[in-house]
Structure formats: structure tokens, C-alpha cells
Amino acid sequence: MKYNKQTSSKMLGCIVLLGMLLLFSAPVLAHAASSGPASFANLADNVKHSVVNISTTQIIKGSQVSPFEGRRPPFDHFFGNDFFKHFFGNVPRGEMKTHALGSGFIISSDGFILTNNHVVQKATEIKVKLDSGREYDAKIIGRDPKTDLALIKVKPDKNFPAPVKLGNSDTIRVGDWVMAVGNPFGLGQTVTVGIISAKGRIIGAGPYDDFLQTDAAINPGNSGGPLFNMQGEVVGINTAIIARGQNIGFAIPINMAKELLPQLKSGKIIRGWLGVMIQDITPALAKSFGINTTQGVLVSDVSKDSPAAKAGLKRGDVITRFDGKEVKDAHMLSRIVAATKPDTSVTVDIIRDKKKESIQVKIGTMPQNQQEVFSSENESAWGLTVQAITPDLARHLGLNPNEEGVVISEVKPGSPAAEAGLRAGDIIKEIDRKDIKDLDNYNMALSKAKKSEGLLLLIKRGNGTLFVILKQSGE
Numbered sequence: 001m002k003y004n005k006q007t008s009s010k011m012l013g014c015i016v017l018l019g020m021l022l023l024f025s026a027p028v029l030a031h032a033a034s035s036g037p038a039s040f041a042n043l044a045d046n047v048k049h050s051v052v053n054i055s056t057t058q059i060i061k062g063s064q065v066s067p068f069e070g071r072r073p074p075f076d077h078f079f080g081n082d083f084f085k086h087f088f089g090n091v092p093r094g095e096m097k098t099h100a101l102g103s104g105f106i107i108s109s110d111g112f113i114l115t116n117n118h119v120v121q122k123a124t125e126i127k128v129k130l131d132s133g134r135e136y137d138a139k140i141i142g143r144d145p146k147t148d149l150a151l152i153k154v155k156p157d158k159n160f161p162a163p164v165k166l167g168n169s170d171t172i173r174v175g176d177w178v179m180a181v182g183n184p185f186g187l188g189q190t191v192t193v194g195i196i197s198a199k200g201r202i203i204g205a206g207p208y209d210d211f212l213q214t215d216a217a218i219n220p221g222n223s224g225g226p227l228f229n230m231q232g233e234v235v236g237i238n239t240a241i242i243a244r245g246q247n248i249g250f251a252i253p254i255n256m257a258k259e260l261l262p263q264l265k266s267g268k269i270i271r272g273w274l275g276v277m278i279q280d281i282t283p284a285l286a287k288s289f290g291i292n293t294t295q296g297v298l299v300s301d302v303s304k305d306s307p308a309a310k311a312g313l314k315r316g317d318v319i320t321r322f323d324g325k326e327v328k329d330a331h332m333l334s335r336i337v338a339a340t341k342p343d344t345s346v347t348v349d350i351i352r353d354k355k356k357e358s359i360q361v362k363i364g365t366m367p368q369n370q371q372e373v374f375s376s377e378n379e380s381a382w383g384l385t386v387q388a389i390t391p392d393l394a395r396h397l398g399l400n401p402n403e404e405g406v407v408i409s410e411v412k413p414g415s416p417a418a419e420a421g422l423r424a425g426d427i428i429k430e431i432d433r434k435d436i437k438d439l440d441n442y443n444m445a446l447s448k449a450k451k452s453e454g455l456l457l458l459i460k461r462g463n464g465t466l467f468v469i470l471k472q473s474g475e
Contacts, residue, residue, distance in 0.1 A: 037230065040179060044191045046232050048131050049161040051225060053183040054102040054115055054138075054152075056123035103182035103225030104128070104152065105234060106163045111156040112265070113138065114257060115224030116239055117148045128154050130161065131189050142264035147208050148239055149257055150224075151264040164226060167233030169212065169253035172196055180216040180238055180249070182225030192217040194247065203250055205240060207334050211250040212236045218249035227251045259339060272340035273366035275306020276313060277464055278330045284469040288456045289318065290354040296320040297330045300458070301465040311361040314352065315458070315465075316433060321349035338366065383415020384408050384422055388439050397425060404437040405429045405460065420468060422459070429465065430458035 037043075102119030106112070113128060120126055126138040136154035143150045172178075179193045194216030201211040214227060218238050227236035236251030263269045278297040286294050299317045302309050319327050323346035327333050340346060342365040349358050386406040387393070394401050405427045411417045428436050431445035432455060446455075455470035 037177065040191070040193055043179060043228065043230065043232055047164065047228055048181060048189060050106045050164045051131070051181045051189060052104045052106065052113060053129040053189065054104050054119055054224065055127045055129070056100050056120055057125040058098050058100065058122050059124055101183060101186045101221045102223040103221065105226040106161055107166065108163050109156065109160065111154045111160065112141070113152050113154065114237060115150050115152060116237065117143045117145050117150040119224045120150050120152060121145070126152060134159070142267045142269070144260060144264065144269045147252065147256060147260065148205065149237070149252065149260060149264065151261070165233045166254055166258060167229055167231070167235045169235045169255045172212070172229060172235045174198060177230050178214055178216055178235065179228045180214070180218055180222060180225060181228065182222035182238060184219035184221040186221055201250060202331055203240065208338060209331060210253060210256065210335060211239070212253055214249050214251060215247040216249065217247055270342060271338040271366040272342055272344070272363040273307060274337045274361065274363065275303035275308040277301040278319070278333060279466055280330050281318065285467060288469060289316070291318060291351055296327050297333050298467060300467050307361050307364040311359050313348070313350070313359060313361070316352070318351040319348060320351060323347060337363070383412040383417040385410040386428065386439070386442060389427070403427070406436060406439055406442045417470070420470065422468070423461070427460040428457055429460050432456050
């Protein structure tokens with residue numbers, strides 16, 4: 001390359017420009033470098049004394065089974081079948097003691113400790129161990145299987161650690177740093193860090209799913225342990241993992257636990273009850289019901305003598321708001337109804353026959369072993385055979401002898417009905433919002449139906465009902 005004044009001038013300009021870029025980018029780079037903690041050591045030191053290891057003893061009676069047989073949700077609890085079978089094998093016939101491990105955290109100086117229900121349920125003995133090695137006997141104060149929360153208590157001594165600070169899980173953001181502390185695989189207190197990966201996760205654990213997802217490493221034994229924010233406040237309770245995933249863990253938001261704490265301390269969980277079966281609204285259902293949104297929930301059934309029935313809610317109503325809160329889906333409505341204090345009067349906004357209405361409902365107390373039920377929408381259609389409900393058939397299917405409707409006896413493979421999930425044994429109760437009492441009603445409704453528009457069916461399956469849209473192939 002030949003150098004001259006022009007070349008030197010150009011090079012000098014480039015050098016000056018580069019220097020300016022470095023000068024102005026330095027603060028940005030410094031900020032990026034400081035956005036993550038240089039170390040988590042101080043945070044770990046501040047919170048570790050309040051995190052406890054929990055070991056339980058349970059007496060298993062009966063035949064040779066895994067102690068957690070049959071509990072196989074779409075996600076994996078920390079102490080699932082595979083974990084126990086790998087380390088302990090099957091439980092032999094007769095009586096045997098089994099042991100499980102978990103974590104928890106101190107929430108008050110008088111000895112209350114929060115953990116997961118699945119860590120302590122059915123335990124005949126509970127031991128709590130501090131990071132100092134001191135050990136205490138614990139007893140269960142309150143449990144809630146539906147949210148997998150439990151409150152246990154020990155008798156504290158003068159050296160009992162200070163409680164944790166409970167944060168606000170509503171304000172935690174996706175991308176925020178978090179720290180999980182627990183007792184994975186019984187190794188002892190272990191610290192892992194990551195970020196909040198998502199909020200409001202529904203994983204099939206129960207009717208009130210609203211999990212925080214994190215990539216902080218969580219393993220068997222972390223159950224019930226705290227998930228801290230960078231201020232040392234608990235924002236979640238580590239509960240579940242997807243074992244086949246890579247660092248996909250779930251934590252119960254601490255705000256849910258804070259709402260339930262008074263009831264856990266009393267030893268009895270009382271939830272609000274509306275008394276409806278609900279389902280999410282698909283675009284096809286929205287079109288069929290003449291509404292222009294898929295937000296809200298569709299009432300597919302109303303329990304007899306329930307608060308909903310007394311207030312005048314009907315099958316086919318679309319609930320759009322509850323007590324001033326916009327209802328987005330079935331899970332949301334289930335949660336906010338359950339959190340409503342019984343005997344509270346609330347306004348429920350609905351769409352009925354394409355018209356908006358408001359209904360006052362006095363919330364009841366959820367009956368024991370019952371919950372607001374929601375069912376997913378199954379798009380369905382023709383390609384089925386039905387028959388009348390005779391007394392013998394009703395007895396065989398376990399139905400009321402006076403059950404009305406027609407029962408599906410066969411679903412043709414590959415048909416729209418099969419693709420939609422209709423099953424033999426389903427009972428058709430309505431077609432296009434008209435009651436179906438017998439075969440005559442059924443045949444009359446089919447003769448009036450326009451195939452291009454499909455059919456709206458109300459199906460009874462087991463003890464529940466749901467609406468389904470039937471469409472011809474190619475629509």
C-alpha cells in the first residue's frame with residue numbers, strides 16, 4: 001500500500017472515530033457487565049440459616065407397590081415413582097417404613113415453617129434440620145393438597161434462626177435473577193441460581209396452577225425450598241420439575257402462600273364456591289354463540305342448589321368479569337372464585353343470548369372434596385351412531401333411570417366425531433341449544449341442522465358436561 005498525506009489523514013480519522021466509539025461505549029459495556037451480580041455469596045450467607053432440610057417417615061401398608069403409585073401428572077414431582085423405585089425398589093407386602101426428603105423455610109420466630117404438601121403428607125414423623133446441624137421434631141399445622149402447600153411447626157429454642165422475608169411474586173419479572181436453596185438428593189444445603197423464565201405456567205398440577213418457571217437448577221429434595229430474589233426475599237416455593245427437560249423448574253408464587261397462611265394456621269382451608277362447570281372459549285364456540293372474543297369462560301353446566309343456580313346463572317352464559325376483574329380463561333376464574341371469601345356478594349358480568357347482563361351472586365363455601373371444574377374444548381362432529389337410553393342401558397352406564405338424551409353407541413374411526421374426541425357412552429343433551437330428550441328430538445334436530453354451519457352439542461360425560469362444535473370434514 002502506498003502512503004501519502006491523504007492516506008494518513010484517512011487513517012487518523014479512523015483512529016479518532018474508533019477512540020470516540022470506545023469512549024462512548026465504555027459506560028454501556030460497564031453497565032452490561034454490572035447488570036448481573038458479581039457474586040451471590042453475600043445473598044447466600046444472609047438467607048441460608050433460615051432454610052431447613054426436612055426428612056419424613058411414613059408407614060406403608062398393603063400390597064407390593066411404589067409408595068407414590070398412581071400419582072403421575074404431566075410433570076414430575078420431586079418424589080415420583082421413578083425416583084423411589086430407583087433408590088428403594090417396590091415396597092414389599094406387609095408394613096414398611098419409608099423415608100423422604102425435602103426442604104422448607106422459617107417464616108416466623110415462633111417456629112412456623114412453609115413447605116410443600118407432598119413433602120409431609122401422610123408422614124408419621126417429621127424431622128427438621130438447620131444448616132448448623134441442630135434438629136427439631138415438627139408437626140403438621142395445616143395442609144392444602146390443591147395448591148401443594150403445607151405449614152409445619154417446631155418448638156424453637158433461643159438460637160432459632162430469624163425468619164425469611166416474604167416478597168411480592170406479582171412484581172417479579174421474567175428475566176430477573178433468582179436463587180434456589182434446598183436439600184437436593186439429601187446432599188445438604190445447596191445453592192443454585194438462574195432467572196425467572198416465565199410466569200403463570202399451568203402444568204396440570206391442580207385447579208389453581210399459576211407457577212413461576214425458573215432455570216435455576218432444582219432437583220429431588222428441593223421440594224418446599226425457597227426461591228429468593230436478589231433482595232433476599234422469598235418469591236416462590238420450589239415444587240416441581242420436568243425431569244426430561246433441562247433446568248425447567250416450577251415454583252408456587254409466594255403471594256398464593258401468603259393468602260392461604262391464615263387458613264393454614266387454623267388447620268382448615270375454606271374456599272369460595274360458585275357451582276359451575278366452565279370451559280375456555282374457542283373461535284368456533286365464539287362464532288356459534290355470536291360473540292366476537294375468545295376471552296371469558298363458557299358455562300357448560302350449573303350445579304343444582306349452588307350459588308350460581310340461586311343467582312340465575314344458566315348453561316350457555318359467557319362469564320366476562322367477576323367482581324370487577326376481567327376473566328381471561330377458566331383457570332383464572334377458578335382461582336379468583338376460590339380466593340373469594342364465602343358469603344361475599346359479587347357482581348358477575350355475562351353475555352347471554354348476545355346481550356350483556358350483570359348478576360349478583362352470593363359466593364358459597366366449596367363443599368369438601370369438590371372444586372370448580374373446567375373442561376377443555378373438544379371440537380367434534382358427525383360420524384356417530386346413537387341409541388335411546390333404556391332402563392337396562394341406564395343401569396349398565398350407572399345413569400339415573402329417568403336420564404334424558406341419547407347415548408352415543410359408536411364413533412366411526414377417522415370421522416369428524418372421532419377427530420373431535422366424541423366417545424361411545426357420551427350422552428347428547430342438546431343440539432344447537434335445543435334440549436334432546438329422546439331419539440325423536442335428536443332426529444328432528446339433525447334434520448333441521450345446516451351442515452355448512454355445523455352443530456353445537458352439549459355432551460354429558462361422566463358427572464360433567466361440555467359444549468362441543470361438530471363440523472363436516474373440510475370445513
